[in-house]
Amino acid sequence: MKYLRKKRVLLLLFIGFTAILFLSTNWMSWFYPIYYKDEIRKHSQTYNIDPFLVAAIIRVETNYKTGRESKKGALGLMQLMPDTANWALEKAKLPDVSLERLKQEPSANIELGTWYLRSLSRQFDGNRIAVIAAYNAGPGNVQRWLKQGAWDGTEEAVKSIPIGETRHYVQRVIYYYEQYTEIYSHF
Template sequence: MRWLRKKRVLLLLFISFVALLFLSSNWMVLLYPIHYKDEIRKHAVHYEVDPFLVASIIKVETNFKTGKESKKGALGIMQLMPDTANWAMDMAKLPAVTLQHVRNEADANIQLGTWYIQKLHQEMDGNPIAAIAAYNAGPGNVKNWINKDMWDGTYDNVKSIPIGETRHYVQRVIYYYNQYTDLYKDGF
């Protein structure tokens, strides 16, 4: 009898929790949190990049975990390749930032990654979808695909991207971008 009573109490608690979760106006925020909001906001404003795009790239790259290094050698929360990071540090005139900072410090990595997104956006003639693809595959590849009419640079034709990893990457970034813009429409 006592065992049955415990189960009823647990069931009641579970139902109450689920009801509270669904009745709360922002329950989905629990499923799609954005970490490092201050850093993202600061650098997005400075470099004139959509903060939701920065957050979406971070979500796809590392799920907001610092100190990551990919099998290919990409560093930090925004997974910048060392050569790209060194080039970006020179171009963005950030002499105080080192590869160690890029690997382990979210703020430095977000600053550099956001600068790089802005640069890619300019290189892709303001096309945000092409800039996302270029973040993954490199701007040379994306320009080549567009110039050779392999892909038109739009999300509608993302299935034409010749590299499956990049195609999937763009789809995931846009998925999280849509989730974030919907959930955090009043800002973050």
């Protein structure tokens, strides 16, 4: 009988501790962490881009792991293709940034990636879903899909995106974007 009482007490203590832990902290952030918050915040403010969008793209592209290079040659946290990165570096006029720095340095990569997102946002009149698709498939492809009526650029019609990889990419970015905006009340 004493053994059962001890188990009940221990169980109640465990439940109480767990409840306090979950109620007093933002425990969902354990499953959806955002790294490089200062860099994301800084560059998002500079280029007037939603920081949760930047964070969601980084999460999908590399899960915040630096030094990544994809099979296709995309570089760094935000996985910028070398041609796109060179074009953006020329247009953004960022001093002292090279492709090697983009691959290794999170801040430089986040800055150029965020600048590129602003460029896409201007090109697609702020349509966040089209911007996400263009980040993955390229703005030319997305413009063509919109012009030909293959996709209307809305979230409701994401399943109409002609390229499966881009369709899946957009869905994943939207998912993480929604998680981040729900979990983190401010950034």
